Amino acid sequence: MTVPGSKVTCAVLIIGDEILSGRTQDTNLAAIARYLAQYGIDVPEARVVGDVAAEIIAAVNYLRTTYDYLITTGGIGPTHDDITADCVAEAFGVALHEDQSILDLLSARWELTPARRRMARIPDGGFLVRNKVQGPPAFGIANVFVLAGVPSIMRGMLEDVGHRMRPGAVTHSKTLRVDGSGEGVIAAPLEAVAKAHPDLSLGSYPFFSQEGYGSNLVVRGRDLAEVESAYAELEAALRADGITGLTAVENA
């Protein structure tokens, strides 16, 4: 049963040796999190595993049964180390079949080599996820969405994902930037306001740059009025402690 405004969660599983070797900097987790925030969907956990079947299968099964949804990225190309489709099928205990619409799309552009045919395989009971950028579509099965690893392609596929999920209550946030004060003096007023608002999340994200140091204080919650009043209380509490250099950050 859908409870309006209830919490909806989606885990992210990043698949690929290149992320774990540091050869490639992952940017998909942050892109997915920001995208899902528009639908009021939280990402409570993410995992990164290599191109190892047992690890992928175990992570898929844990994450898909623990959270409302799971998005995976990586491992759906035509090469021998692209084993995500096989692993997702095995996680669900189903076989793979070749999707005729993908075969048609591939053969319209290219010779159908065995490698390219691999990209037409989707698990029995699965569905296609549109790819408007480059190459064949992605796929999903039940509450799992299996997307490409290349960021530009992944982001295009993502646009066909959010509308298929149950929306949650959107989180509102307001950010107060504090220049020239460290967390050591910010902590006490921040904690006092956090304790007064247990339904909100108050975080402090320090920065250190050549121009100076300080922290971004982020008030997050599902009730906009409460976010705004807690933000005002925080600003007043910091001023009462003699802390200056406060700036409201727009669209944080």
Added chain:
Amino acid sequence: MTVPGSKVTCAVLIIGDEILSGRTQDTNLAAIARYLAQYGIDVPEARVVGDVAAEIIAAVNYLRTTYDYLITTGGIGPTHDDITADCVAEAFGVALHEDQSILDLLSARWELTPARRRMARIPDGGFLVRNKVQGPPAFGIANVFVLAGVPSIMRGMLEDVGHRMRPGAVTHSKTLRVDGSGEGVIAAPLEAVAKAHPDLSLGSYPFFSQEGYGSNLVVRGRDLAEVESAYAELEAALRADGITGLTAVENA
């Protein structure tokens, strides 16, 4: 018992709501992986969890008992949402104590507020990890290293970590860049060479840019001579298939 040249593993646990909300782009995983590669240490898995005690404790306990080492980042500042020290102590079933050398260091620069004292707490049986960049040291306990989340500080702390770990056999890699051919034609020769060298890892990392498309083919392994011969076989196999636009990538 230490087997010379054996495989040594280190998991990474990224802690912080800001990473899971997409507000902050994590760069610590890639930095840690590249740093550990110099010591021949593999990162087989990474996890990202929020500022939630039960999640942090469960992840610490799983990762520290599954792999040789664990590095965590984030949650060691002075604010109320910095709970990593508490969680690591609970994971090991030990108490926290205030380290006198950290208290001395803090009080030499600042008034010792309750918030700042939080940063002096380390688990009983733990040890300090030097921080040459900014603020108090980090700490470790047994095979777990607990570092800051701010990347510049984390990277400074990391320099005091590698020499404490048992080194593994360093992985060698050679990268062959293929311009103008997609993975659909690369896959067959790549797989043939991969099958002939089961001890090596052969990966394909496609790119799509305004200048064109192609893929970086990476041959990785602990035996340099085998990496070099597999690379030569791969290059020959691609040429035999009529694939052009091959370039050796330096220091990939």
